[in-house]
Amino acid sequence: MANYDEEVRSPTFSMHIPSVVVLKDFVARKDHPPFTRFNLYLRDAFECQYCGSPGYIRNYRDGVTLTLDHVHPRARGGHKTWENMVAACASCNVRKACRTPYEAGMKLRNKPRIPTERHLMRMAKAFPPNFLHETWRDYLYWDEDLSE
Numbered sequence: 028m029a030n031y032d033e034e035v036r037s038p039t040f041s042m043h044i045p046s047v048v049v050l051k052d053f054v055a056r057k058d059h060p061p062f063t064r065f066n067l068y069l070r071d072a073f074e075c076q077y078c079g080s081p082g083y084i085r086n087y088r089d090g091v092t093l094t095l096d097h098v099h100p101r102a103r104g105g106h107k108t109w110e111n112m113v114a115a116c117a118s119c120n121v122r123k124a125c126r127t128p129y130e131a132g133m134k135l136r137n138k139p140r141i142p143t144e145r146h147l148m149r150m151a152k153a154f155p156p157n158f159l160h161e162t163w164r165d166y167l168y169w170d171e172d173l174s175e
């Protein structure tokens with residue numbers, strides 16, 4: 028935590044705006060990052076957790092539209108938690124519908140877990156400069172608290 032400021036101001040690390048958002052939350056809660064859309068997508072590297080399609084930003088020309096998928100369907104008692112939600116492209120989400128991944132014959136690329144701040148920082152740094160820039164405009168969208 029001590030050298031966080033230094034890290035986000037590194038010339039090679041340009042996720043300036045979301046870092047501010049994330050930093051605010053990190054300061055408030057050190058045990059684990061807040062459960063927001065941005066952090067969830069970041070945990071999942073902005074990739075569909077079923078097919079791996081990149082969805083860097085909404086409607087970005089080279090990416091797919093990312094959605095939030097309840098691994099165990101919400102309609103069947105699945106909760107809105109880090110462990111039950113993943114980034115999924117719109118087509119995988121539609122295909123999976125109200126089924127578990129097993130029922131739908133779809134495999135999760137990573138087991139969804141509560142991320143550590145260290146993990147999110149590492150994920151953020153993996154993106155090239157300005158890569159996610161367009162996503163930062165809509166703070167309310169990205170900073171939405173997903174917890175119930």
Ligand SMILES: [Zn+2]
Binds near residue numbers: 075079080115116117
């Ligand atoms: Zn997909």
